[in-house]
Amino acid sequence: MEEIYVILNDSMPELMKVGSGDTNQRLEEANRTARTWMPTPYYIYLRKGGFDKDHHQVTERGIHRILDDIRIKTEKGSGLGTEWFKKDLVRVKLLFDGAAGHYIKTSKEDIELFRQKVLAANISSIEEYQNSGISPTVKEIEIGYFSEFDSLNAIMGWSILSTRR
Numbered sequence: 001m002e003e004i005y006v007i008l009n010d011s012m013p014e015l016m017k018v019g020s021g022d023t024n025q026r027l028e029e030a031n032r033t034a035r036t037w038m039p040t041p042y043y044i045y046l047r048k049g050g051f052d053k054d055h056h057q058v059t060e061r062g063i064h065r066i067l068d069d070i071r072i073k074t075e076k077g078s079g080l081g082t083e084w085f086k087k088d089l090v091r092v093k094l095l096f097d098g099a100a101g102h103y104i105k106t107s108k109e110d111i112e113l114f115r116q117k118v119l120a121a122n123i124s125s126i127e128e129y130q131n132s133g134i135s136p137t138v139k140e141i142e143i144g145y146f147s148e149f150d151s152l153n154a155i156m157g158w159s160i161l162s163t164r165r
Helices: 023-034 055-066 089-098 108-120 126-130 138-142 152-156
Strands: 003-009 015-021 042-049 084-086
Touching: 003 023, 003 055, 003 089, 015 023, 015 055, 015 089, 023 042, 042 089, 055 089
Parallel strands: none
Antiparallel strands: 003 015, 003 042, 015 084
């Protein structure tokens, strides 16, 4: 899919990654490779799709140039080529709002597939879910990728007490 995205991780509260490509695939790869050393999962903060061919990459590069003053620099002193920036969610949201494409939210079908995946893994609380490595993250749900529901508890039908073992 041709998308641009911002992903975050609560273990790196000062950073954000601005990238392009298949957001779900990139998020899955990031969480799989970081599973042994990152205590919390990456999650999608913003995501836009619907670009003409290769336009998502042009948009991503333009956002990178505008954010260059907050780009994380490499050991060689150059930040070019890196997609990591000091977190400025207001600024990046304004840039995304001005970009072509449309914001992507998850469909009811995706929610049901996710619910079935959690049930199949025999998970019965948010704590068990967070330790399971199953995507999407609780943060995605909280920020609206599952906008029809208030929380993972609502999707799974868990009582609030079941999350506080």
